[in-house]
Amino acid sequence: MNDVSTFDWRAHFLASGEDADLPIVDAHQHYFDIEQHYYPWLNDRPLRPFRYGDYSSICRNFLPADYRRLSGRHRIVQTVVIEGEWDPATPADEVRFVESLALHEPTLAAMVGQVWLDREDAADLLRLYGDHPLVRGVRHKPVVTSLEAWREDFAAPGSMRDPRWRDGYARLAENGLHFELQAPWWHLSEAAELARDFPDVTIVVNHTALPADRSEQGLAGWRDNLALLAREPNVALKISGICIQGKAWPVESNRVVVNDAISIFDVSRCAFASNYPVDGVVNSLGEVLDGFKTIVRDRSLADRLALFHDNARRIYRLT
Structure with missing residues (x-):
């Protein structure tokens, strides 16, 4: 149920306290048109290894009408479109594509553009994005390694060091x-x-820092490292991307991840997001949103608004 009318859904939720009235700003979703544009990970074969397993089911177009249909009874008031690993040869073209969608989709409030920070065109792209009314930030997945191979002095080309x-x-x-x-x-x-x-740059951590290993040892390492990062005041956390391969959205096993993340970062620096359609490999959009709502149902109305709506509006400077 997408709704960007002038009705004050925030005030309405504070008065009713009903989940159905909770306004949602989806802080991380994607739009794909793989018939008209090239996304290497969606268009190329064979498919790449992925934490959710076989993702062939999402190798198709996903456009505003699809999101609107799948959001169902949830009160989606705004969304933030994150770059979808578009053809790296033409990253600015994805901004133009999303801009064309925003002309006809009033819930599309902002986007994050693709950039390759170590490329020669980075400075020009950043100037272009900085001047664009839709773009609030950029994503470039830095080079990483496995837990087994990682060392304290890790500084590979393309990494954060x-x-x-x-x-x-x-x-x-x-x-x-x-x-x-x-x-x-x-x-x-x-x-x-x-x-x-770089204290003047806000970092928004995607997908809860990927707590894929739900063993006691894996979660302990995730918590310790998340707490280390949470000491820095210019960092926010998106709680998203916590589906588990082969399982329906598991409220009980995800509850510890959600509650620990909020405890470590505080309600004021966390925002829920769907990661749709990527999380559609495992779960429906309704299951993801219902799962978050179930986990925080006992929290105050103000906390629930912060997590689903207010913090995302602040982080992405939405109007």
Whole structure:
């Protein structure tokens, strides 16, 4: 149920307290048109290894009408479109594509553009994005490694410690852009260094820092590294992307992840997001949103509004 009318759904929810009235700003979703545009990970074969397993089911168009249909009874008032790993040869074209969708989809409120911070075109792209009314930040997934191979001095080319990559990152603040970080939790000490070295740049951590290993040891490592990063005041956390391969959205096993993340970062720095249609590999959009609602149902109305609506509006500077 997408709704961007002038009706004050926030006040209505505070009065009713009903989940159905909770206004949602989906802080992380994607639109794909794989028939008209090239997304290497969706168009190429064979498909790449992926944490959710076989993702052939989402290798198709996903456009505003699809999102509207799948959101069902949930009160989606605004969304933020995150770059969808478009053809890296023409990243600015994705901004133009999303802009064309926004002309006809009033809930599409902002986007995050693709950039390759260590490329020669980074400075020009950042200036272009900084001047664009839809773009609030950029994403470039830094080079990472496995937990087994990671070392304290990890500094591979294209990583968060790569001087060339950091030269591009240093231009974010002057263009009024924040940085969306997608990296597994064992790289968060590098992100903490980045946050300290560039205090004028907000880092928004994607997908809860990827707590895929739900063993006791895996969750302990995730919590410790998340707490290390949470010490930096210029970091926010998107609680999303926590589906588990082969399982319906597991409220009980996800409850500990959601509650620990909120405890570590505080309600004021967390925002829920769907990661749709990517999480559609495992779960429906309704299951993802219902799962978050179930986990925080006992929290105050103000906390629920913050997590589903207010914080995303602040982080993405939405009007």
